[in-house]
Amino acid sequence: MATAISIKNVHKIYSKGENTTHALKDFSLEINSGEFFALLGPNGGGKSTLINIIAGPTKKNSGTIKICGLDIDTHREETKFMIGVVPQEVNFDSFFNVNEVLTFCSGYYGIKNNQNYIDEILEKLNLEDKKFANTRALSGGMKRRLLIAKALVHKPKVLILDEPTAGVDVELRHNLWVYMRELNKAGLTVLLTTHYLEEAESLCRRTAIINKGTVVALDDTKKLIKSLGNYKEMTLNFKDKIGKIPEHLEQFKAKKISDYDLVLTFEPKELNKVLTALKDLNPSDIELQSQSLEDVFLKLTYRS
Amino acid sequence: MANPRGTWTLFKRETQRFLKVYMQTILAPVVNNLLYFAVFGFSMHKAIPDIQGITYLQFMVPGLVIMGLVNNAYQNPSSSIILMKYQGIIGDLLSIPLKTYEIFIAFISSALLRSFIVGLVTFITALFFVSFPYTSVPLILISAFLVSLFFSFLGLFVGIWAKEFDNQMFIQTFLIMPLTFLGGVFYPVSSLPGVIGTIAKFDPIVHMINLLRYGFTGIQEISISLSMTVLVTITVAMGIISYFTLRSGWKLKN
Numbered sequence: 001m002a003t004a005i006s007i008k009n010v011h012k013i014y015s016k017g018e019n020t021t022h023a024l025k026d027f028s029l030e031i032n033s034g035e036f037f038a039l040l041g042p043n044g045g046g047k048s049t050l051i052n053i054i055a056g057p058t059k060k061n062s063g064t065i066k067i068c069g070l071d072i073d074t075h076r077e078e079t080k081f082m083i084g085v086v087p088q089e090v091n092f093d094s095f096f097n098v099n100e101v102l103t104f105c106s107g108y109y110g111i112k113n114n115q116n117y118i119d120e121i122l123e124k125l126n127l128e129d130k131k132f133a134n135t136r137a138l139s140g141g142m143k144r145r146l147l148i149a150k151a152l153v154h155k156p157k158v159l160i161l162d163e164p165t166a167g168v169d170v171e172l173r174h175n176l177w178v179y180m181r182e183l184n185k186a187g188l189t190v191l192l193t194t195h196y197l198e199e200a201e202s203l204c205r206r207t208a209i210i211n212k213g214t215v216v217a218l219d220d221t222k223k224l225i226k227s228l229g230n231y232k233e234m235t236l237n238f239k240d241k242i243g244k245i246p247e248h249l250e251q252f253k254a255k256k257i258s259d260y261d262l263v264l265t266f267e268p269k270e271l272n273k274v275l276t277a278l279k280d281l282n283p284s285d286i287e288l289q290s291q292s293l294e295d296v297f298l299k300l301t302y303r304s
Numbered sequence: 305m306a307n308p309r310g311t312w313t314l315f316k317r318e319t320q321r322f323l324k325v326y327m328q329t330i331l332a333p334v335v336n337n338l339l340y341f342a343v344f345g346f347s348m349h350k351a352i353p354d355i356q357g358i359t360y361l362q363f364m365v366p367g368l369v370i371m372g373l374v375n376n377a378y379q380n381p382s383s384s385i386i387l388m389k390y391q392g393i394i395g396d397l398l399s400i401p402l403k404t405y406e407i408f409i410a411f412i413s414s415a416l417l418r419s420f421i422v423g424l425v426t427f428i429t430a431l432f433f434v435s436f437p438y439t440s441v442p443l444i445l446i447s448a449f450l451v452s453l454f455f456s457f458l459g460l461f462v463g464i465w466a467k468e469f470d471n472q473m474f475i476q477t478f479l480i481m482p483l484t485f486l487g488g489v490f491y492p493v494s495s496l497p498g499v500i501g502t503i504a505k506f507d508p509i510v511h512m513i514n515l516l517r518y519g520f521t522g523i524q525e526i527s528i529s530l531s532m533t534v535l536v537t538i539t540v541a542m543g544i545i546s547y548f549t550l551r552s553g554w555k556l557k558n
Contacts, residue, residue, distance in 0.1 A: 014558065049558075056398040058558040077305055080401035091392030095321045107313025108400040150396075 003069070004158050004189035005031040005054070010063030012049050012213075023049040025213040027063070031206075033157075036181075036190045038200035038221065040293070041210035042301045047193045048088050050210075051162050055085040068157055081109060084151030088162040088193075090143045092135035098122070098146060099131045102153050109154035121149045124179045126172055140167040148176070158189045165196060177203060201225070201293045211301045225291050234264045234274065237285040248277055311406040318414035322380055330421060333376060337368050337426045341433055344490065355492055356523040365430040366517040367489030370509065372426040373448060374484060375476075377419035377455035378462070381411045382472045385463030394556060404551040408460070415456035416449075423448055436520045443528070444519035450535050451512045455480075457542040464546075464555050483509045494525050508538050 012024040024046050031037045041047050052058035054065060054072065065072045067079040093101055099118065106114035122128045125145040130138060138146060144167055151159060161180075165173045177199065184190050194200055200207055200221065207224055209217040217224055234252075241259045252264040252274060262283075266274055322329040344364055352360040388394040397407065438444070458475075466472050487493070487509030496504050504510055511531035518524045524531075550556075 052395070052558065055395070057395045057556075059553065077307065077401040077403060080399060085399055087392075087395055089392050089395075091395070093393050094391060095324050096317075100320075104313055104317050105400075107316070108307075108310045108402065110307055110309045110401075112309065 002033040003030050004033040004035065004067070005029070005191065006064075006066040006069075007050070008064045010050070010053065010065060011061045012046075012053065012058070013061050023213050024053075024060070024063075027210075027214060029208055029215060029218070031189065031191055033068070033189050034184070034187055035206060036184045036204045037192065038204035038207040039191060039193045039210060040197065040200060040207060040297055041193070045210045045301070046213040047210055048162055049213075051085065051087075051160055051191075051193070054083065054160060055087075056080065081154070082157045083160060084154065084156035084158070085160045086144075086147045086151045086162060086164045088166075090140060090147065090167075092138070092143050092146070094134070094136045097132050097134050098127060098138070098149075101135060101146065102149055105150045105153045111154060114153065117155070118149075118153060121152050124175075125149055126175060141169060141172065144168055145172070145176070152183075156188070158191065159183070160191045162193050163195060164192075165194065165199065173199075197293045197297055207293065209297060209300050216300045217296065221293065224296050225293055227296065229291070231265055231267055231291065232271070233289045234266070235287040235289070236262045236264065236278070236281070236283040237287075238262070238281075239284045246281070252277070307402055307406060310400065310402050311410050314400075314402065314407065314410035315413050318380070318384055318411060319417055321384060322414070322418050329376070329380075329418060330425065333372050333422045334425050334429060337372065338429060340364070340368055341430070346433075358521045358523060359434070361430075361434040362436060362521055363492075363517070363523075364490060365427070365434060365436075366520045367487075367513050368430070369423050369426050369448070370451060370487075370513050370516055371484055371489060372422040373419045373452045374455050374480060374509070374512075376422045377415050377452040378459040378476065378480060379472075380415040380418045380459060381456060382459040382463040382466065382475075383469075384411070385460070386466050386469055386472055389467075398553075398556060404547070408547055408550055411460055412453070412456045415459060416452050419452035419456065420448070423452070437522055438520065439522035440519045442519075444516060447512065447515035447519060447532075447535070450539050451516070454508075454512075454535070454539040454542050457539070457546040461542070461546040461549055464549050467555075483507050488513050488525070492525055508534060511535055 007027060007029045010024050010027040011022070014021045014023055027046065027050065039047055039050075049058060053060045054067070056076075067082050070079050072079045096104070102118045102121070103114065106118065119128070122131055125148060127142060127145055127149065130142060135143065135146065144164060148161070148164055165176065168176065180190060181203070192200060192204060204221050206219065207217075207221040208215050217227075219227070235257070238260050242256055242262055245254045245256060245262065249262070249264060252266045252270070255263045257263050264274060341361075344360070348360070354360070355363045385394070388397060462472055462475050486504060487507050488504070493501065493504045493510050505526065511526065511534045514524055514526050514531045515528065515535065518528055
């Protein structure tokens with residue numbers, strides 16, 4: 001499979017006076033063409049630095065980055081044509097309306113008469129009624145969607161989304177992901193950073209977790225989640241107060257989390273045994289949970 | 305891989321930006337100049353004797369044209385880049401597929417256009433009040449071009465360097481404005497006494513006004529070849545400085 005983004009041994013050090021911050025330490029990562037890839041990490045972990053190096057505003061100290069086989073140092077403009085970047089910080093060009101901004105963006109990439117595609121993007125991003133609105137008049141969520149439109153207007157091969165759904169409401173976020181999946185199916189490689197870990201879990205086949213400038217985990221997203229151990233958690237809710245935990249539930253590491261709720265932890269193959277053990281308990285509600293990407297993320301970042 | 309459409313688009317963006325606020329960018333300088341005509345041209349010119357055989361109004365207009373060229377060529381790229389920093393869209397400028405020379409051409413061309421528009425409108429306004437012998441039209445055009453080019457380069461450099469509008473205003477108020485007013489817009493530099501007169505000859509704007517005034521009226525205070533040499537030299541030097549500053553990413557890239 002061809003490689004869309006190849007990052008090898010990248011270092012980035014920020015220096016201000018005597019203070020130096022090693023934002024990226026020998027960072028390496030490969031993302032295949034057509035992948036929907038998640039890059040997760042805590043604030044200050046190095047995600048945005050990496051994205052800004054790929055996009056242009058930040059210079060790396062050493063290392064190599066290639067986009068679709070072309071080195072960004074020796075083929076700077078060619079690689080810029082191939083990528084679309086949605087920055088984390090919301091920005092807007094207050095002199096122009098939405099359509100003018102997108103027409104300029106098309107022109108920067110050498111595209112003339114791009115109105116049909118601009119209209120299509122605006123419709124997909126639910127911005128069609130704001131086409132002639134000044135960018136100043138847009139809400140935070142609309143401005144963020146405009147950034148996505150700007151990144152897509154030249155039909156890039158690789159789309160880099162740096163926390164694109166912050167401030168976007170649930171329905172619009174859902175629509176956005178439907179659109180991103182559609183573009184991904186059509187061949188667009190997507191690199192996503194997000195704080196909504198469930199988004200990464202549902203959208204991305206592979207995930208890397210970055211902390212303090214290095215990759216601390218990289219795997220198939222499902223495998224990564226299971227790396228904590230393949231177990232399920234069942235929360236049982238009772239109408240009456242729970243007294244002593246029944247002895248036969250101890251094998252499932254039963255734990256009281258409130259006077260009315262009990263949590264059991266077990267492996268999937270033990271499900272029948274659990275159900276049998278619950279026969280005489282009559283819980284009023286049952287909730288079954290698997291490990292989430294959030295558990296992995298917390299384990300690898302905040303506890304490290 | 306050249307990107308002429310991208311360059312043209314950035315030029316269009318820069319130009320439409322200043323045209324959207326034409327009251328501030330085009331009309332305000334013209335109104336300022338009309339006030340100068342009113343105050344100096346009509347109220348005071350009768351009290352001021354002719355200078356080297358031309359009226360005071362004829363003497364003053366080339367200086368006013370220079371002021372229009374200088375301020376607008378300087379302000380266009382500097383304001384635009386500082387605003388980009390404020391609005392967070394400077395990252396866009398660094399992410400679009402344009403080479404340094406293409407960004408440079410787009411910013412400088414737009415600054416030249418704004419400068420020419422204001423210079424031309426000032427000149428046309430002046431024609432309602434005064435006429436000129438036009439000693440050398442090519443010299444007028446070349447000088448106006450070089451003056452605008454020099455201050456476009458300076459504006460680009462200041463835009464890159466400046467963190468905020470205060471920095472831009474600092475250069476305008478404490479450097480450009482004094483050099484312009486001491487540069488002989490309103491009086492002959494040769495009338496300055498002793499040392500001040502000698503120092504004034506190091507003011508590049510003296511040479512700029514000298515060239516344009518000679519083109520319009522035929523009078524010169526310094527030799528035309530010296531003034532042209534100074535103007536060409538400082539323009540080339542400023543061009544090199546601002547181009548390589550842009551290319552280095554200084555104050556723009558992390």
